[in-house]
Amino acid sequence: MSAVTTDRPATTRGLPAPVLVxxxxxxxxxxxxxxxxxxILFTDKDPHRPEGPISSITSISVVGVVALVIALAVALPLVKSPARAKVGAIVLGALSLVTVPLFWSGAPAIFGAAAAWLGGLTRGAQPQSGAARAFGIIGFVIAILGVVAVFAGALSAILG
Structure with a gap:
């Protein structure tokens, strides 16, 4: 009797993980x-106004960099083991959902991209199944929507 293997070949299509994250x-x-x-550079508005560009730059930078550090701190140790990567994909996918209210910072997009990486959606990654794959897909969608929200918000601020 032969043993059943669950190993799948690595993904050959898609973006590499560093490019995605x-x-x-x-x-x-x-x-x-x-x-x-x-x-600040192209308008005559006061940059120090409440919720203006200077305070926004500070909050966007801090939250975005912290999200990147957390995502990499979770993903890098877990990516080597498919079983541990499944847990990481679920955790990072859940973080991408929880941080949706912070879309302006990029945190959901960063967590979502890292979840997609651990979920096996990037080139060279081990494809996952079940909840890990689902959270990877959800994370990928949130990453795309987060980028769209940033550009749509900027465009609406410019036009409106």
Whole structure:
């Protein structure tokens, strides 16, 4: 009798994990900071106003960098073991859902991209199944929506 194996070949399509997670950080947190800097440089509004660009730059930077550090601190040790990566995908996917109210910081996009990485949705990753795969997909969708929200918010601020 032969043993049943659950190993799946590594994913050959999609983005590499550093591009996905780094891209989520750049397209959400860094882009939002750049939009705030643009507000300072290209408008006559007071940059020190309540909830203005200077306070926004501070809060976006702090929350975004903390989210990136947490996501990498969780993902990097867990990615080597498929069983541990499943747990990490679920945890990071849940964090992406919980942090949705902080979309302006990029935190949901960062956590979502890391969940997609551990869920096996990136190039070279071990595909997961079950809840880990579901949270990876949810995280990927949240990462995309987080980036869209940052750019849509900036566009609405420019036009409105």
């Amino acid at each position: 780094g891209g989520a950080f750049v397209l959400s947190t860094v882009a939002n900071v750049a939009f705030q800097v643009g507000d």
